[in-house]
Amino acid sequence: MIPMTTCPKPPDTVNRMGASPENPLQGGCLCGAVRFEIGAPAFHTHHCHCSMCRKCQGALFPTFAFVNRSDFTVTQGADHLATYDSSPSLHRHFCPTCGSHIYANAEEDSDHVGFSAGTLDGGANPGPDGEFCHIFWDSRVVWYEPGDSLPKAAEFDLEKADG
Amino acid sequence: MIPATTCPKYEESEPDMSQSPTSAITGGCQCGAVRYELSEPLHDVAHCHCSMCRKAHGSLFASFGRARRDSLALTGDENLTDYESSTGMVRRFCKGCGGQVLIMSEDAPEVFFVALGSLDAGQSPGHATGEERHIFWESKVDWYDPNDDLPKATGYGE
Numbered sequence: 313m314i315p316m317t318t319c320p321k322p323p324d325t326v327n328r329m330g331a332s333p334e335n336p337l338q339g340g341c342l343c344g345a346v347r348f349e350i351g352a353p354a355f356h357t358h359h360c361h362c363s364m365c366r367k368c369q370g371a372l373f374p375t376f377a378f379v380n381r382s383d384f385t386v387t388q389g390a391d392h393l394a395t396y397d398s399s400p401s402l403h404r405h406f407c408p409t410c411g412s413h414i415y416a417n418a419e420e421d422s423d424h425v426g427f428s429a430g431t432l433d434g435g436a437n438p439g440p441d442g443e444f445c446h447i448f449w450d451s452r453v454v455w456y457e458p459g460d461s462l463p464k465a466a467e468f469d470l471e472k473a474d475g
Numbered sequence: 476m477i478p479a480t481t482c483p484k485y486e487e488s489e490p491d492m493s494q495s496p497t498s499a500i501t502g503g504c505q506c507g508a509v510r511y512e513l514s515e516p517l518h519d520v521a522h523c524h525c526s527m528c529r530k531a532h533g534s535l536f537a538s539f540g541r542a543r544r545d546s547l548a549l550t551g552d553e554n555l556t557d558y559e560s561s562t563g564m565v566r567r568f569c570k571g572c573g574g575q576v577l578i579m580s581e582d583a584p585e586v587f588f589v590a591l592g593s594l595d596a597g598q599s600p601g602h603a604t605g606e607e608r609h610i611f612w613e614s615k616v617d618w619y620d621p622n623d624d625l626p627k628a629t630g631y632g633e
Contacts, residue, residue: 342530342560359535363597367505370568370575370590371534372522375619396572398505404573410558411568411575413533428533435529435616444619453597456522456538459622 330440331383339432341412346389348414348427350379354439356470357429359462362448364398369413369428372453373446376416376426377438378470384415384425424470500601502594504574508554511576514546516601517589522625525611527560532575535619536609538591539578540600547587549577608632 331337336349354377365374386393394408401419406412415427429438446452449464500517503510517540528537555567555576563581568574578588591600609615612627626632 340530342527343558364505366592366597367503367574368572369532369534369592370504371532371537371592374532374534374592394570394573396506398572406573408556408570408573410531410560411556411566411573412530413573430529430533430535435526435535435614435618437616437618440618451597453591453594453599455597455599457623459624460620461622 331438336385337432337436337438339414339427339436340388341407341410341414341431343407343410343412345392345409346386346407346412346414348384348386348431350377350383350427350438351385352379352383353442354379354429355442357438357442357444358447358465358468359445359458360447360468361450361452363451365448366453368396368398368404371430372456373458374413375429377429377442378424378426379439381417381423381425384427386414421470500594500598502576502589503551504554504569504572504576504593506569506572506574508571509549509551509569509574509576511550511589511593512548513542513589514548515542516603517542517591518602518606520591520600520602520607521631522607522609522621523611524609524615526614528611529614529616531558531560531566532590532592534592535616536621537575539588540591540602541586541588543585544587 331350331353333351336351338349340347357377359373359375361373393405396404404416405414413428415425417425445463447465447468450466500513520540522536522538524536554569556570558566560566565579567577575590576593608626610628610631613629
């Protein structure tokens with residue numbers, strides 16, 4: 313039996329007012345080597361069910377939140393990040409010490425950054441007023457299906473989001 | 476604009492739903508440097524909402540199944556990095572792609588836990604009906620609820 317102390321509840325000190333330049337939302341990897349902040353709320357957040365995201369992060373559907381690149385800053389450990397190119401133009405950046413995937417950027421879109429919403433401190437909402445959806449829904453695992461009412465898209469098209 | 480091709484459907488064979496529960500369960504990391512095969516189905520699937528799993532996986536919860544260590548055939552383990560996220564509890568991920576694959580706990584030396592996102596082709600872990608629940612539900616983010624009918628436990632629940 314794994315003792316309960318292995319999974320403590322985080323301190324509830326998170327900014328729940330929404331990110332702004334004066335009051336950014338903070339996040340980071342599990343070990344703390346890499347830290348980042350967003351200076352504006354995410355305009356689009358999706359739960360990705362594609363097999364590449366599942367296997368890159370070992371979860372059933374990693375969640376990515378999108379902000380303008382100018383609103384995303386790695387404040388600590390930028391030189392520490394490892395990069396894995398899951399396709400030639402998509403660069404996924406993770407902490408090589410603890411394995412947390414922090415953010416990904418596509419060469420086709422230098423204007424935006426998608427970061428792993430699960431890495432925000434205290435489980436903060438990346439963008440309460442943005443859009444939320446599932447993508448690559450048809451690639452979901454055969455044995456678990458979330459029952460929420462969010463839109464389910466077959467693919468990913470950020471152009472349709474309000475960026 | 477991120478084209479749809481940046482997150483393509485992976486060219487994996489579709490899961491064979493006709494396989495018997497005793498068929499081998501296989502998986503690995505995204506880049507393929509770490510692979511495993513299990514000689515028996517997984518048990519006690521847990522969707523964990525704790526803050527450590529959220530940060531390790533970058534997802535809102537992380538899902539695990541339990542198996543006996545002697546059921547595991549692991550290849551490429553030299554490509555794994557170990558991170559001890561709490562005393563005696565080691566998360567093992569691929570140093571090439573960052574894919575979380577396994578958890579080993581010193582408190583449970585006979586078993587280990589598979590990060591279920593690493594299973595090939597989204598196949599079932601093979602667990603029995605009723606052997607699935609959410610854990611550390613009290614740590615769930617307050618802005619997403621998977622809204623399923625599974626039991627929700629505080630902590631590990633027992």
